[in-house]
Amino acid sequence: MTSYIEPLAQESTPSIIADKLRKAIGHGELKPGTQLGEADLARKLGVSRGPLREGMQRLTQEGLLVAIRNRGLFVVDMTADDVQDMYLAREAIERAAARKIMLGDHKAAGEQLLAIVHDMAAAEGDPAAVGEIDIAFHERLVELAGSPRLSRMHRTYITETRMCIHALEETYTTSEVRVGEHQRLAEAILNGDGLHADDLLVAHMDDAIARLTSR
Amino acid sequence: MTSYIEPLAQESTPSIIADKLRKAIGHGELKPGTQLGEADLARKLGVSRGPLREGMQRLTQEGLLVAIRNRGLFVVDMTADDVQDMYLAREAIERAAARKIMLGDHKAAGEQLLAIVHDMAAAEGDPAAVGEIDIAFHERLVELAGSPRLSRMHRTYITETRMCIHALEETYTTSEVRVGEHQRLAEAILNGDGLHADDLLVAHMDDAIARLTSR
DNA sequence: CGGGTTAGCATTGTCGACAATCTACCTATT
């Protein structure tokens, strides 16, 4: 379907590095508190320290890394307050996304989201898979709003969410409940019921906070 | 009031550079579409290209600069769609901020905001001053929510807002209307009327979009 | 034995130089 002739956007090296590090952080390969030694990392990635530092600056800007002058960069260690704040931010973004979807083709959007819920139900029993699909659901939700800014902000918090999930995988509740929550949300969007969707989203986020911070 | 003994946070050079560029972009010193030549800028700022590039990476991440490989970095030229998207993002953030303020000490917050409105009324007649105070109002609103993430995201969009204001300063409507809008919002927050504040905020943003994109 | 000082080490911060790439202009050919 896609044409063979397209702009062929060559990504810049810092951009690739930033993506790699984001993935590594999200997947628990770089644990919170870890120091990222520049010389070491540069060797492993096969680049020089210049581009590497540029890539890391981006993650610092996103709040995934914290810089201490003349000490180095460290993976953030999230406190309970951070988790709460992160979900506050996600809630803000996803509510806005849902609101915008309502103004557009909410039926098509609802169908796409229901398809993801379907996958989630199929994956039940495999907590890791359900977690990934859960994230995919929210990513798609924001993507469907068609807002570059909402998407860009959301990407950051998705990484932070992954961090949390990996940090306490066993605590993560079994999936029956979550499939239901997502399904109701997708249906509300499909039906164009904006107020209901909004309420569900808020409740969903509160649930998540409770799950992650209670312990 | 502040103690003489404080953490004395020495900001890193890239951080200072990023701030300087942000200000320059916001205040119209760097017009949309301008190319930022590295060698030239480095000379002007008195630093080498390394730290400069790191600072610019941050602005690229924020969306204030766009990078074209092997061509350089340019100040974004905002389209009407961009303006709309920016206000969508700001609306999402500020609504969340207002909502969180309601859960805390909304009286104190309302009073602080009313003080700013008072300043705005006093500055009536000077469009530039009113514009700055307008921005200060929204900055404070988000700051009062006490959310690091909301504040960080908001800072980016404040710069974009400044860009727009500077780009079309004369088009900016006279201030009577805006003072009223802000005052009602501050009062709603003072009174703890969350729903009303939310409605006012949405209307206020829609107004702003209309002002900036109509033309 | 404890506190303070100092030397050494490791890591980050900064810089200058070289290589790769793109744009613009000029020339030659059809």
Place this chain on the structure above:
DNA sequence: AATAGGTAGATTGTCGACAATGCTAACCCG
């Protein structure tokens, strides 16, 4: 005259080396 090709200039991308800073630990002195 118009277009294809080539060349020169400038700019970015990348790298390696040096300087500055902070931590660690051994050592000395009270």
